[in-house]
């Protein structure tokens with residue numbers, strides 16, 4: 710495991726420790742899954758992925774108050790992956806919010822939008838579900854309110870803003886957890902330094918100037934709609950929101966969305982990355 714350690718100072722009386730893990734991408738298929746799922750499982754499965762996850766969970770239970778997993782626990786929708794995910798998430802130490810791969814049928818083969826997500830969600834339910842909420846999740850740990858929001862396709866929705874405001878009314882400091890990082894200039898630049906010709910940066914909330922570098926397909930897919938812009942403005946303006954935990958891009962990064970709001974982007978869990986955040 711490649712463990713990063715950070716401290717977040719928000720004035721807590723007693724420290725709270727989070728292990729942030731994301732993008733585990735476990736890949737299994739069984740007798741209920743079709744041939745294409747078996748091919749994907751053969752292509753992506755490696756024993757290290759599950760071993761790293763076990764190691765991260767064991768470390769967190771030993772050293773942290775909660776493990777926050779920000780999605781892409783599984784690589785694609787399958788019966789076998791759903792059963793495995795449910796087994797993993799039955800451990801109450803783990804707090805989970807879904808990523809885009811939780812809804813991916815065959816990994817990147819389709820136009821992925823809300824209808825596609827709902828279709829996959831129904832299939833996962835057909836297999837008995839994850840046993841925990843996928844689209845919205847909250848948990849109070851120590852003096853901190855952890856709020857998980859599904860933004861798997863770089864979009865937020867108005868109902869999520871309503872419920873986030875309800876969480877703010879509880880008066881506790883909030884740590885947001887979602888899969889796709891919010892746009893921040895240095896993170897955008899860093900992505901293009903790493904992959905200069907990439908079709909997109911996978912960030913949420915880009916304006917037209919920044920979308921201009923995207924492929925037409927990705928610009929259309931990742932252009933923020935009105936609820937998404939409203940949510941980002943609300944997140945930036947609410948002083949009880951103290952930090953954001955995200956993943957999806959598979960590299961570690963830390964920068965500030967506003968002067969008082971850090972965004973922790975944690976790299977690929979399937980390659981052993983994890984981040985321990987001590988909140989004081």
Ligand SMILES: [Fe+2]
Nearest residue numbers: 781808809957
């Ligand atoms: Fe992802």
